Amino acid sequence: MNTRQESRVAIVTGGSRGIGRETALRLAGDGYAVVVNFAGNQAEADTAVKEIAGAGGRAVAVRADVADEVAVAAMFDRAEAEFGGVDVLVHAAGVMLLSPLVDQDLDVLDRMHRTNIRGTFVVDQQAARRLRPGGAIVNLSSSVTRIGRPGYTAYAASKGAVEAITLTLARELRGRDVTVNAVAPGPTATALFLDGKSEELIDRIAKEPPLERLGTPDDIAEVVAFLAGPGRWVNGQVVYANGGAA
Template sequence: MNTTSSRVAIVTGGSRGIGRQTVERLAADGYAVVVNYAGNQAEADAAVAAVTEAGGQAIAVRADVGDEKAVAALFDAAEQAFGGIDVVVHAAGVMILAPVVDIDLDALDRMHRTNIRGTFVVDQQAARRVRDGGAIINFSTSVLGLALPGYAAYAATKGAVEAVTLILARELRGRDITVNAVAPGPTATDLFLDGKDEETIARMAAQPPLERLGTPADIAEVVAFLAGPGHWVNGQVIRANGGIV
């Protein structure tokens, strides 16, 4: 493509859910967007089509976020297509729920690979390549504060994400690059809704004072704010959950 864009964003997990909405939101703000996906090319192509049909620029690039060579190639593709990288949104994640006593350790390892190792791999490339004035945005979860039964393994991986986020922000001193994390509450995505009955969903929707589930668009607005020109929010975890405490 070899197009130079004024602002360029990579969104991991950009083919579905919050990642997909973030792709479209950033594109609406004028970003050229690299849509990273793990396996579903059709969904990634649909995200690219939505952006291009609205007059924006986007490409899709497949990469396992836990594979450092694949992620380096993802960043290479972004630089080759658009001339540089300004924002990295690491939205890719795996959530498998079970009590500690029952958790399948293979499932635990899978979450660790995507949620912890993936954050290190993506953030490492981002720290090396994001241009000054840019932003790195990771994803945590408001479950960390809620301590819901069944979420221990998932919440543990996201606790690691928060630690990496806060420390990386300080390691990038002098670079004019912000590093923050967004911690959604219950949000109406396939990842959240899968395996839950209507009663459970209704109960969780009633928890915030706003009395509804979040939407991917709600979370994408927070990402767009953190990606924007205001650079005084740094080294923070934004709990975007409608007021659940």
């Protein structure tokens, strides 16, 4: 059962696709006003906003590169101007480019780390400065930090940094009444995961969890919504949402 959060405002980075989009829709269904952040796909972000509005919710789409501190500050300004403040940040934006370490292009490594590490730092910094008491920061990590899947070295390293930022920031915000957690999905049926993989590989990975399926964006959005709202006694944690794969 959803708990309505009529006066709360959420920013969801990477909110136009995949887990971010499903999370934006879920939070809007719980009564949040939502800022749907996107990096480049205006059409998909606008579609998400229209879907939220069509269901009676409030949302705006805001373009911002999450690693650009000026653009991120402007996004928070827009949220405050539009809805009066910010209570929840869900940081779902990320880049996944796979290669064994021995073959890793360092320019690709730098691009991934810019979005996944610097982006998390920049977005969380603004959230730490601006979230109202009772707020929540939820970062998206990945279960590959524990699974150790070959080919994911650079990506897993970047998500390990996300977890380190999460756990430390939770302690730095002592006395603010703001929780900071990370959700670490396992393999989830999104374009980010499915692109470039054979059906055989996807089927094999899907059989790894005891539940014998891939996760869905809705599976992850359920966990995020709990941490964003009723899960106030969960703080400074990484929640592995992977069907028991690791």
